[in-house]
Amino acid sequence: MELVHTTAELRSRVCAARSRGEIIGVAPTMGALHAGHQSLIRRAREECGFVVVTLFVNPTQFGPNEDLSRYPRDLDGDARASASAGADLLFAPPPEEVYPPGYATAVTVEGLTAGLCGRSRPTHFRGVATVVAKLFNMVQPDRAYFGEKDYQQLQVIRRMARDLDFPVEIVPCPIVREPDGLAMSSRNRYLSPEERQAALGLSQGLGAAEALFEQGERDAAALMGAVRAVLEADSLVRMDYVELVDADSLAPQERVEAPALLAVAAHVGATRLIDNTVLRPAPESGDLEP
Numbered sequence: 001m002e003l004v005h006t007t008a009e010l011r012s013r014v015c016a017a018r019s020r021g022e023i024i025g026v027a028p029t030m031g032a033l034h035a036g037h038q039s040l041i042r043r044a045r046e047e048c049g050f051v052v053v054t055l056f057v058n059p060t061q062f063g064p065n066e067d068l069s070r071y072p073r074d075l076d077g078d079a080r081a082s083a084s085a086g087a088d089l090l091f092a093p094p095p096e097e098v099y100p101p102g103y104a105t106a107v108t109v110e111g112l113t114a115g116l117c118g119r120s121r122p123t124h125f126r127g128v129a130t131v132v133a134k135l136f137n138m139v140q141p142d143r144a145y146f147g148e149k150d151y152q153q154l155q156v157i158r159r160m161a162r163d164l165d166f167p168v169e170i171v172p173c174p175i176v177r178e179p180d181g182l183a184m185s186s187r188n189r190y191l192s193p194e195e196r197q198a199a200l201g202l203s204q205g206l207g208a209a210e211a212l213f214e215q216g217e218r219d220a221a222a223l224m225g226a227v228r229a230v231l232e233a234d235s236l237v238r239m240d241y242v243e244l245v246d247a248d249s250l251a252p253q254e255r256v257e258a259p260a261l262l263a264v265a266a267h268v269g270a271t272r273l274i275d276n277t278v279l280r281p282a283p284e285s286g287d288l289e290p
């Protein structure tokens with residue numbers, strides 16, 4: 001695996017691969033790679049002839065009081081993790097390569113960004129959409145791999161790629177969890193042992209709601225209540241939101257009639273974590289093909 005820092009180097013490697021007839025895959029990341037990121041890279045390796053990992057801690061997606069300055073940075077570890085998952089190229093640009101002096105453009109996706117994490121992080125998705133649009137233009141991938149843990153981000157990027165005619169297939173990849181259920185996140189490394197234990201409330205709350213759903217519960221308030229009850233039981237956890245929304249439009253729902261996203265965000269100590277599950281009602285027997 002090769003490591004490059006400039007768009008010119010990236011382009012020359014990608015052009016060479018494309019002229020060999022390779023399909024180009026990209027896994028965009030902010031580094032601090034874990035098994036969740038590696039699952040994106042492995043999937044890209046299976047489906048593409050040339051796999052690029054981008055590593056850029058994007059300042060524009062952090063709010064003024066968020067963790068940009070302390071976000072974990074470990075280029076050597078990330079290079080090892082990318083190589084062992086099968087990447088061909090690691091692109092790690094410095095900030096001025098992505099946002100040169102005088103940079104003045106942003107990409108805004110309306111609607112989808114208003115609720116869920118957009119409510120407490122009002123500028124976050126503009127930063128994400130902007131940097132992902134730039135990374136798509138820099139890499140020019142055929143396929144781009146994103147994790148479903150950042151479900152709202154995934155929907156925003158899908159919409160952005162469709163609205164702006166990016167010729168890229170967005171490939172969603174399932175959440176990867178620790179053996180005890182905690183969704184993998186680069187921010188998990190901020191957690192003290194007590195906080196790490198309390199953080200299990202997110203996946204356990206979702207699990208309690210999933211169990212109710214399996215028993216036939218379709219009422220959003222009851223399903224959200226099951227998550228809240230678990231989170232409120234732990235004083236280290238401060239809930240940001242629990243919401244049930246349509247899995248496609250992200251519009252709030254009162255009942256689960258179609259695939260619905262049950263999403264949670266909470267602060268555990270000073271660390272903000274998110275998790276989600278998609279609840280899929282079985283089709284009515286009348287809906288089945290004859």
Ligand code: PAF
Nearest residue numbers: 028029030058128131150
């Ligand atoms: O999911 C992430 O790590 C980031 O939001 C992304 C997509 C790499 C954009 O900076």
